[in-house]
Amino acid sequence: MDAKKYRILLTDAPENLSLWFNGTIPSPALSILAACVKNDYDLKTLDLSIEKNPWEKLKNTLNEFKPHLVGVSCTHTCQLNEVVAELKIIRKFAPGALKVAGGIIFSVFYEKYLREGSIDLAVIGEGETTFRQLTKVLAGRKDEDEGAGMPAPVKISASKALADELRAIDGLAFMANNELVKAAPRELLKNLDEVPFPAYELYPMAKYTSPTFCGSRAFGVIFSRGCNNRCKFCSEAYEWNYTMRKHSAKYAVDLIELLYTKYGRDIFVIGDTDFLFDRSWVLEFMELVFERKLKIKFHIQSCCGSVIKNQDLLPELKKAGLFEIMVGAESPFSDVLKNLKKPYSNPEVIDRTMKIIKANGLLLMTMLVWGTEYDTQKTLHEGLKYFDRFSDFVCPSPLTPYPGTPLFDEMKEKGKIFVTDYALYDQAHVIMPAGDLDYAATRRVYEFELFKFFNLNYKFYLKMFSKNKFLRLNQRAYVKLVWIHAFESFASRFGFSKKLFRHEEYGKVMSQRS
Incomplete structure (x- = not known):
């Protein structure tokens, strides 16, 4: 068929994550995929996280747009229930559309969702090249409906030629004749600058806001993949296979300049896991920011070792706009650090890092992880006190076994995963017991120590x-979040539960005729 008549809908589910993530930026994955195919097909994007009535909006969009293909992504594990609900609405109101899913959940559990029919195709691993090749094959089918009506269902099993073409696409999995087909793994891109900027022009950018970082002036960006x-x-x-790949510094500053000049964003939350890792990259980044006279502020994440190694760059980074560093310190106890496989096990590294950051007049956000086999109520109490000495924000979270990680496999084998509802894998809910405590005691200890702290x-x-202003606004948002979770904890003494986002609206939509 004419590729321009092939209708693709890329839709992101809402997130039940209080005020931290919902509606802060367009889906990083889907906005990049949109940029990859926007000039070749009839493309529509839909971000349900910024919609007042997301499920009704999705139903109406499906009825009006009548897509041949719908692409979804699960950005956070705790978003899975909303993504599954999204897929059910797609299956009901667009039965002829092929459902393609990506993200780490579908890369790990692709077989489950393919076999049960929730999705038709899974993109495993890095998706840009896979999605380009997939859409080219699908849009090029001669038997595809070219009308404006709802497309007829595509059955991969019914076409050996189609199944053979799909088998040749690395990074793809699907069902054919009741058998699971998994193609060869997709190689990681060697040059990330080949990836286009996210297609921000296809999203209502004015709707994206970050209450914790000055509202509509703030925006999240990321210039690397992995760690x-x-x-x-x-x-x-x-x-990302324990590797880090970075966009060039020019790519990064070009993107910041686009957001600065076109969309009025001047506060950036940079999501790279270790911004300071590559010294030469950081130097070039600063040089370009100064050269272009960008009046910006930015928050970064970095590892303790990188902060220490590049501490001499912090004064110039501050002049360039750096106002806060988040460090994944996790714990002041050596046995815990070793258990977590941190790159250091000496707490003095953490102490030195915190002092360096504060000596440079920067805000310090410190991440604390609690719940290993070496943790006790005492390690949580003392860990919070330890980080509070220097930190402007101490961000504790229970150790969470995310699917696909070595921790998940280890804890599953040991039978220690007590919570299987992935909606609760949000770094706020206790998922498994700590140390010698049972699960109930672990919950009580965690909630009690955080309440006191x-x-x-x-x-x-x-x-x-x-x-x-950054400390003030962030803290007010943080206080709100603390009280939300405190109320939830006391309201659910016998087990956590989290309702589907806009669950009543979802029920009404699913009760309607397709």
Whole structure:
């Protein structure tokens, strides 16, 4: 058929993540895929995270647009229930559309969702090249409906020629004649600059806002994929095979400049796992920011070792706009650090890192992970106190065994995963017991220590009135989040549960005729 008549819908499910992620940026994966195919097909994007009535909007879009193919992605594990609900609506109101899914969940559990019919095709691993090749094959089918009506269902099993073409696409999995077909693995891109900028022009950019970072002025960006460290709980490092690949510094600053000039964004939350890892890259990044006279502010993440190694760059980075560094310190206890497979096991590395950041007048956000076999109530209590000495924000989370990580496999084998609802894998809910505690005791300890730390700590409330606007706004949002989770914990003494986002609306939509 005429490729321009092949209708593709890329839709992102809403997220039930309070105020942290829902509606802050377009889906990184889908917005890039949109850029890859926007000039070749009849493409529509739909981000349900910014819709007041997301399920009704999805139903109406399916009825009006009548897509041949619908692409979805599961950005966060805790978003899975919403993604599954999204797929059910697609199956009901667009039965002729091929459903293609990507992201780490579908890369790990592709067989489950293919066999049960939730999806027709799974993109495993890096998706840009796979999706381009897939759409070219599908849109090029001579027997494809070219009308404006709802397309007829495509049965891969009914066409040996189609199945053979799909088998030749690396990184793809599907069912053919009741058999699972998994093509060869997709090689990782060697040059990330081949990836186009996200297709922001296809999204209502004015709707994206970040309450924790000055609202509509802030925006999230990422200039690398993966991490060279092997922390056993990290799904991002696993997903990219424990390697880090970076866009060029020019690509990064070009993207910032686009968002700065076209969309009025001047505060950037940079999501690279270790921004300071490559010294020469950082130097070029700073040089370009100064050269282009970009009046921006930015938050970064970095590993302790990279902060120490590049501490002499922090004054110039601050001049370029750096205002905050987030470090994944995790714990001040050596046995815990070793168990997590952190790149260091000496707590003095953490201590030195925190002092360096604060000596440069930067905000410090410290991540704490609790729940290993070496953890106790004492390690949580002392860990919170330890990080609170220097940190502007201490962000504790229970150790979470994300699917696909070595931690998930280890804990599953040991029978220690007590929560199987992935909606609760949000770094706020206890998933498994810590140390010698049973699951119930682990929950009680975690909730009790966090309640004391946040509610009986005068510094926690003083920060809400800080003269530093970033500290003030972030802290107010953080207080809100703490109270949301505190209420949830006390309201669910016998087990956590999380309702589907806009579950009543979803029920009404699914009760309607297709």
